[in-house]
Amino acid sequence: EVQLVESGGDLVQPGGSLSLSCTASGFAPSNLWMSWVRQAPGKGLEWVAHVSPDGSKKYYVDSMKGRFTISRDSAKNSVFLQMNSLRAEDTALYYCVAWGAGTYWGQGSLVTVSS
Amino acid sequence: DVVMTQSPLSLPVTLGQSASISCRSSQSLVHSDGDTHLYWFQQRPGQSPRRLFYKVSIRDSGVPDRFSGSGSGTDFTLKISRVEAEDVGVYYCMQATHWPHTFGPGTKLEIK
16 A cells, blocks of 8 residues: 655744654655645645655745755655744644655644744 | 635535636746646545646546546636535645645535
């Protein structure tokens, strides 16, 4: 079964840091672009970051540039999102997404930024 | 950034009737590779999004042929004929021609 499983979501104070992980099973995403997309509670979908299959190209939405870092480890079928200087408006469910012939989404990892 | 707009934002539909969602982009979505990278996603309540169409009108595996995607340039449409209860959810268009990729605000389909 094709699966993407995110982990690492937590409650963190404003200004804090958090690292999310996403591990694929049932397929090898090494040839696929991988992304993080987030959804604030009751809101729509928002791109966060995007990484090429070889990890050499990375794209970020402006509001997250300099604060978030996407990376991947193809040997571990994993993608990561390091989030620093977190703000209340970063509170959201963070989805890991693999873009191939099909598009695979994880179930999401909840990040709550609050004091 | 390319702004994606959708209408309507709320769509009450009677079971068995048809539904249509419009998606417009602030810039042409024709890529330099010649393709138009416009996607449609369905998000059922409590679930992760699921892709329905890519490149405007190519239906994903498992998507009923009651669903159709069309359009070009900056103007796109998702149509659902004979709406069923399982179609309830929020529908998003998304462009992947320009970075950052952007989603529309979503259209919530509900049964009357």
